[in-house]
Amino acid sequence: xxxxxxxxxxxxxxxxxxxxxxxxxxxxxxxxxxxxxxxxxxxxxxxxxxxxxxxxxxxxxxxxxxxxxxxxxxxxxxxxxxxxxxxxxxxxxxxxxxxxxxxxxxxxxxxxxxxxxxxxxxxxxxxxxxxxxxxxxxxxxxxxxxxxxxxxxxxxxxxxxxxxxxxxxxxxxxxxxxxxxxxxxxxxxxxxxxxxxxxxxxxxxxxxxxxxxxxxxxxxxxxxxxxxxxxxxxxxxxxxxxxxxxxxxxxxxxxxxxxxxxxxxxxxxxxxxxxxxxxxxxxxxxxxxxxxxxxxxxxxxxxxxxxxxxxxxxxxxxxxxxxxxxxxxxxxxxxxxxxxxxxxxxxxxxxxxxxxxxxxxxxxxxxxxxxxxxxxxxxxxxxxxxxxxxxxxxxxxxxxxxxxxxxxxxxxxxxxxxxxxxxxxxxxxxxxxxxxxxxxxxxxxxxxxxxxxxxxxxxxxxxxxxxxxxxxxxxxxxxxxxxxxxxxxxxxxxxxxxxxxxxxxxxxxxxxxxxxxxxxxxxxxxxxxxxxxxxxxxxxxxxxxxxxxxxxxxxxxxxxxxxxxxxxxxxxxxxxxxxxxxxxxxxxxxxxxxxxxxxxxxxxxxxxxxxxxxxxxxxxxxxxxxxxxxxxxxxxxxxxxxxxxxxxxxxxxxxxxxxxxxxxxxxxxxxxxxxxxxxxxxxxxxxxxxxxxxxxxxxxxxxxxxxxxxxxxxxxxxxxxxxxxxxxxxxxxxxxxxxxxxxxxxxxxxxxxxxxxxxxxxxxxxxxxxxxxxxxxxxxxxxxxxxxxxxxx
Numbered sequence: 183x184x185x186x187x188x189x190x191x192x193x194x195x196x197x198x199x200x201x202x203x204x205x206x207x208x209x210x211x212x213x214x215x216x217x218x219x220x221x222x223x224x225x226x227x228x229x230x231x232x233x234x235x236x237x238x239x240x241x242x243x244x245x246x247x248x249x250x251x252x253x254x255x256x257x258x259x260x261x262x263x264x265x266x267x268x269x270x271x272x273x274x275x276x277x278x279x280x281x282x283x284x285x286x287x288x289x290x291x292x293x294x295x296x297x298x299x300x301x302x303x304x305x306x307x308x309x310x311x312x313x314x315x316x317x318x319x320x321x322x323x324x325x326x327x328x329x330x331x332x333x334x335x336x337x338x339x340x341x342x343x344x345x346x347x348x349x350x351x352x353x354x355x356x357x358x359x360x361x362x363x364x365x366x367x368x369x370x371x372x373x374x375x376x377x378x379x380x381x382x383x384x385x386x387x388x389x390x391x392x393x394x395x396x397x398x399x400x401x402x403x404x405x406x407x408x409x410x411x412x413x414x415x416x417x418x419x420x421x422x423x424x425x426x427x428x429x430x431x432x433x434x435x436x437x438x439x440x441x442x443x444x445x446x447x448x449x450x451x452x453x454x455x456x457x458x459x460x461x462x463x464x465x466x467x468x469x470x471x472x473x474x475x476x477x478x479x480x481x482x483x484x485x486x487x488x489x490x491x492x493x494x495x496x497x498x499x500x501x502x503x504x505x506x507x508x509x510x511x512x513x514x515x516x517x518x519x520x521x522x523x524x525x526x527x528x529x530x531x532x533x534x535x536x537x538x539x540x541x542x543x544x545x546x547x548x549x550x551x552x553x554x555x556x557x558x559x560x561x562x563x564x565x566x567x568x569x570x571x572x573x574x575x576x577x578x579x580x581x582x583x584x585x586x587x588x589x590x591x592x593x594x595x596x597x598x599x600x601x602x603x604x605x606x607x608x609x610x611x612x613x614x615x616x617x618x619x620x621x622x623x624x625x626x627x628x629x630x631x632x633x634x635x636x637x638x639x640x641x642x643x644x645x646x647x648x649x650x651x652x653x654x655x656x657x658x659x660x661x662x663x664x665x666x667x668x669x670x671x672x673x674x675x676x677x678x679x680x681x682x683x684x685x686x687x688x689x690x691x692x693x694x695x696x697x698x699x700x701x702x703x704x705x706x707x708x709x710x711x712x713x714x715x716x717x718x719x720x721x722x723x724x725x726x727x728x729x730x731x732x733x734x735x736x737x738x739x740x741x742x743x744x745x746x747x748x749x750x751x752x753x754x755x756x757x758x759x760x761x762x763x764x765x766x767x768x769x770x771x772x773x774x775x776x777x778x779x780x781x782x783x784x785x786x787x788x789x790x791x792x793x794x795x796x797x798x799x800x801x802x803x804x805x806x807x808x809x810x811x812x813x814x815x816x817x818x819x820x821x822x823x824x825x826x827x828x829x830x831x832x833x834x835x836x837x838x839x840x841x842x843x844x845x846x847x848x849x850x851x852x853x854x855x856x857x858x859x860x861x862x863x864x865x866x867x868x869x870x871x872x873x874x875x876x877x878x879x880x881x882x883x884x885x886x887x888x889x890x891x892x893x894x895x896x897x898x899x900x901x902x903x904x905x906x907x908x909x910x911x912x913x914x915x916x917x918x919x920x921x922x923x924x925x926x927x928x929x930x931x932x933x934x935x936x937x938x939x940x941x942x943x944x945x946x947x948x949x950x951x952x953x954x955x956x957x958x959x960x961x962x963x964x965x966x967x968x969x970x971x972x973x974x975x
Contacts, residue, residue, distance in 0.1 A: 297339070607677070611661040
């Protein structure tokens with residue numbers, strides 16, 4: 183079962199799939215074929231960088247499904263039996279990631295059992311090797327035992343992967359290349375999985391199941407492109423283009439949401455027999471039509487939904503006829519589910535904030551949204567109101583987006599509103615009329631600490647909950663702050679994703695910025711937020727200033743410009759947080775920004791249960807892979823904290839004007855487009871000052887984006903000679919990082935009458951010496967006095 187969980191989790195966001203009801207039943211009832219059981223020796227399975235050797239043991243294949251055998255089990259249950267798997271990650275970051283889990287930068291492991299799932303020609307490839315050795319022969323005496331032992335696991339696995347298997351077997355000309363998944367059992371590493379999927383951007387993934395907060399989580403040991411794919415990169419192309427969403431949603435008294443979603447779909451490839459969609463696992467599809475004709479659909483009820491709560495569940499639609507390239511079709515979905523929870527006292531929590539309807543790769547599209555809901559509720563969503571009326575005890579509100587967006591969110595509650603209008607935009611700030619139960623006071627003897635875990639890292643709050651107060655206490659103040667931050671960012675970046683923006687509370691200690699709709703923690707609405715001692719603390723700054731400004735900034739970063747893959751997602755969060763830092767600096771001065779940067783640095787250096795610091799979990803480009811069982815808090819610390827520091831370092835190297843010009847150029851060049859790490863590097867390099875060291879930022883990105891490490895830097899210096907012929911000779915040494923670490927650090931030399939010389943020095947493992955000619959003795963020499971480099975204090 184652990185194997186099943188592992189594979190299911192790996193493909194939560196990457197599978198595309200398709201199946202018919204007959205194939206689904208066949209997969210559910212599949213078993214091993216007792217006529218296809220063999221004693222085998224010296225068989226190999228090579229998938230480019232992945233090499234598997236079945237040295238000696240038994241091998242049994244599954245029965246055919248739709249003419250294909252899709253699985254096999256190898257057991258080394260004979261004297262001298264053995265199997266071996268080898269995997270060599272291609273770069274330093276991936277080797278370091280693998281080593282953090284198995285204490286080796288390469289995988290070379292002997293195994294006793296392996297279960298293989300495949301949709302390519304693997305059965306034929308293995309059978310073709312049998313004539314090489316007389317030892318390869320039928321083993322009928324072992325067949326029954328292997329079938330009985332492994333058929334239950336095979337059925338669970340097949341059920342979980344109906345969608346992917348069906349796409350490969352029935353997907354027509356648009357079918358994906360064959361999947362190969364190996365599930366291994368070894369003495370040293372227990373159960374672990376290696377998946378080869380030639381369709382994915384990263385074709386090889388290896389890892390195993392761990393636990394986080396008592397829930398299973400897939401720890402990705404390594405994930406990378408095969409060498410052939412890396413040598414011949416191909417841009418990602420969507421198999422279908424989505425446009426013109428029209429959604430009618432009805433909220434029932436029991437908080438169940440019934441929806442009819444219509445969307446235009448244009449196929450990029452001819453003959454596609456299946457189209458995949460993503461949606462929240464809490465939503466179930468009851469029917470689908472394509473151009474008015476009934477279509478078959480499959481949404482699995484599998485263990486994957488239990489692991490990935492709040493994430494996407496993949497389902498498949500089979501049009502009545504294969505799709506023709508370039509032709510536009512109208513897909514209509516009827517779906518329902520419970521994606522709204524009652525947090526108590528008429529405070530509601532929307533669990534599926536961006537995936538409550540079918541999507542496909544989060545493409546930019548127009549939206550027309552109609553909601554029917556109880557007349558005593560307020561409901562806010564993306565877009566401008568074009569209709570608002572009551573009918574039979576229900577309120578009906580219809581909204582349209584003024585431009586394309588990637589997803590449409592909504593929120594609801596019993597609200598008090600404040601409306602603020604600016605030049606070209608309208609902001610509607612909503613506050614709950616009551617306080618959710620989690621924040622209401624308890625009897626003193628039952629009071630428990632309030633631990634706040636938030637989307638963006640800051641210091642944990644361990645003070646008691648605030649005393650009873652109105653959640654509308656700061657509504658007008660919050661409205662003014664949101665409007666002020668929006669006005670600031672409009673002046674820097676131009677118009678937001680949509681001209682009408684609703685701001686609404688959400689139970690918890692986090693925020694999210696969707697196009698036209700911002701969720702802000704209810705804590706930001708409260709006065710007297712408890713802090714841990716000093717007059718101004720990072721957590722107070724976070725809820726008072728940073729949180730809302732960060733989510734406002736997502737109207738540009740993430741909603742006008744999107745990230746190209748999971749490895750690039752940090753850019754949007756870092757740019758949003760940096761925009762919030764720019765606003766904080768305008769409001770509170772540079773000291774407040776430095777306080778937040780210090781806080782982010784402390785969180786990056788915070789040690790986890792295994793003694794590792796958060797930064798060591800992996801590079802910022804690892805994205806959601808940082809959410810591991812080893813360092814559960816690393817994703818927040820690295821994505822938001824280190825990401826903000828990366829932007830801070832670029833800001834200091836470029837200077838203020840060049841840095842802001844770079845941000846505007848990103849919006850100009852990538853508006854309603856996707857931005858990758860390499861896109862960002864090439865664009866940013868164009869805004870460095872002339873004659874800059876590392877003019878293409880290749881070393882900078884290799885160290886800070888694709889690598890790990892926070893150095894401890896020390897400066898020593900002497901001044902030789904006599905004025906006006908002086909020479910300052912200094913040495914910068916680094917520690918706490920590996921020998922290959924190198925970064926540019928500024929040395930600031932102050933002289934009388936306010937004159938300052940800044941010398942940038944590149945560090946190295948052996949230390950580096952520099953010299954600067956001076957005409958007068960310096961009054962002060964300081965290493966990085968203005969937060970230009972992420973370093974240990």
